[in-house]
Structure formats: C-alpha cells, structure tokens
Amino acid sequence: MEFAELIDRAMEIRLQYADLEATTYGRPWNLEELALGFVGDVGDLTKLLMAHGGLRSVPDAEQKLAHELADCMWSILVLSQKVGIDLESAFLRTMDDLELHIAALRHS
Numbered sequence: 001m002e003f004a005e006l007i008d009r010a011m012e013i014r015l016q017y018a019d020l021e022a023t024t025y026g027r028p029w030n031l032e033e034l035a036l037g038f039v040g041d042v043g044d045l046t047k048l049l050m051a052h053g054g055l056r057s058v059p060d061a062e063q064k065l066a067h068e069l070a071d072c073m074w075s076i077l078v079l080s081q082k083v084g085i086d087l088e089s090a091f092l093r094t095m096d097d098l099e100l101h102i103a104a105l106r107h108s
Contacts, residue, residue, distance in 0.1 A: 003088045010077035031082055038075035044068050 001009075018028035029037070045068045051061035058064060080087035 006073075007077050007081060007087070010074050011081055013074065014078045014081075031079075034075070034079060034082065038072065038079065041068060041072050041075055045072055 021028045045065075047056060048058060048061055048065040048068050050056040051058035052065055077087065080090075
C-alpha cells in the first residue's frame, strides 16, 4: 500500500469516529483532544514495550503491541492531516537530516 493510501484509510476511519463522537458527545473531537488520545496511546505502547522486554506481564502482549503501534501510526497520520503537514515529505527530509547528523558525528 502506498503512503497516500495509508493516509486516505486513516482519514476514512477518522471520519467514522467523528460521526460517532458527534452522536455521543454532540461534536467531534478537536485537535487538542486528538492529541490527548495519542498521548494515551503512547502510554499504552510504553507498557506493551515493557511487556515485550519482560518487565511487565500482559496476556497477548505481542498482538497488542502490533495493534498499539498501528494505532499510534493512525494518530500520527490523522494529526498530520489536521495540521496540514505532508508527512511523507517531512519523514523523508527528517531521515536525510538524521543521516547527515550521524555522518557529522562520525567525522568529529
């Protein structure tokens, strides 16, 4: 699947959640609430990574870890769209920057 297709799929699901939120809460979540949801997902991810490392006991930890990583990716895709960031381009630029940074550290 292409990156743009991942974004499209993420936004389709976001629209479904927005409809559910409007029905349940009277309005869809705003940007700040989406960000807070992501923070909660990162907390869950951290606990599952601890389980993966043997520091916590979580039934079906590997399956839950895969789900939570995908859930965090979904949140990042949605947040990037909400703030108008071309995440694919930003990711590629950031990887180039990191690569240059690593090379500079190796030569210093």
